[in-house]
Amino acid sequence: MSTFTAKTVDDAIEQGLSKLNLKKNNAQINIVQKSRKGFFGIGRKNAIVEIDEITQNKPVDNKTEDKPKENKIVKRPKNRKDINEEALKDLVSYLEPIVKELGIQAELEPKLVNRKFAEINFVTNQEGILIGKHGLTINALQDLSQIYLNHLGFSRLSIQLDTADYRHRRVETLKKLAEKTAREAVASGQPVYLDPMPSFERKVIHSELENSPHVETISSGREPYRSVVIEPQII
Template sequence: MNQITQTAPTKEEAITVALEKLGVSRDDVSIKVVEAGKKGFLGFGTKPAVVEVTVLKKEQDVKAAREQEVVEEVAELEKTVVNDSVMDEEPTIKQTNEQAVEETKSYINVIAKEMNIDDLVINEKREGKFIHLHLNSEKAAMLIGKRGQTLNALENLSQLVANKYSNSFIIIKLDVGNYRERRQESLEQLAERMADKAIRTGSKVEFEPMSSFERKIIHNALSVRVDIETYSVGTDPNRYLVIEPIK
């Protein structure tokens, strides 16, 4: 048996039972959360968790599966927060921004534990309505994800949570190991190379799909050039940027 779909009251219970049935450890499988489960209230609305556990054979498969598993977990958490934000009643009295930041940091820690990150340290810096939260962990790569996908999702989550509890609008900015700064520099250098390529070949150059934040970095980096134009094509999450020479 190489794959099993398991149902249990919670996700972790379902994973544990599935691993026992397969006779393998967590490091040897990929886990897809089919249904995250819901505790309900006073016995109403309870939903069991459903997971699909697949035994992996190759080391590269294990690494790829781990990255995808983290992305899926964060995406599931993001959907949960969005739904809760819509369904929950607004607090009668808004908390202070200070309390809102603490709620946000607490929630990030909950997510980190869901990702099996137990050494997370959050450093805080405030600049007016901007709240910069710097995350530090030995598992920094998991917090960043492929092309910053996990970090972007965590930032969206943090924004939702913070403004649910704040008494005025605040903007949450997350970073891990100065990833944002390094990524911006990398994108600006890539933008110049691709713009030069477009001029050299006389043809438009297309980038891989990127977040709106990263597309904006490239747009800004090339905004002073008069020999090319940039524009975005498609719909998120597959929206991508194009550089086209002006003839």
């Protein structure tokens, strides 16, 4: 078969038929890859088709020769795990050029944890640049990754980006921050406002202090400047 590439499937087919001097009803057409617009210009893919001429075979006399039975290959429908893994591979392809543009050499290791959660670990010697101040860079990449998955129709699949066990270390830091700030709020009798942080980090603060008899926590402000406020309990 001859292979043809164009911006759309129809364009690729038209191009192939013209070059092979064939009509559509005399051609065997196989769509290898559908076109994709990409996201912000990244991940764009052209359509690829294969075209071959249909050869006209002489009719076989059924009295003298039986027709061979065709072995039909039945394709099994893809399950949710397979579909999520494909989406994760697409996300890796989307992130790789972005990370390179940041001047970071990294190997991306995707992992589908379950039907609703996936991770991508960055193996790199430039963890500090990738993480950024207070996780600003890696959190921005994580937000962008979630937007990309939503764009593909995978809004129920949550993604977490990590490098050098940063997420675990950050959780431990946030827990210590919660306890320290709670003591400050009780000692001063005044609410204490923490720096803005993403929702998954605010949840760590809320969870750490939810059973405290001395303070209570609320979230204040609008994204992306929403922060946790720790207030002393009114007795």
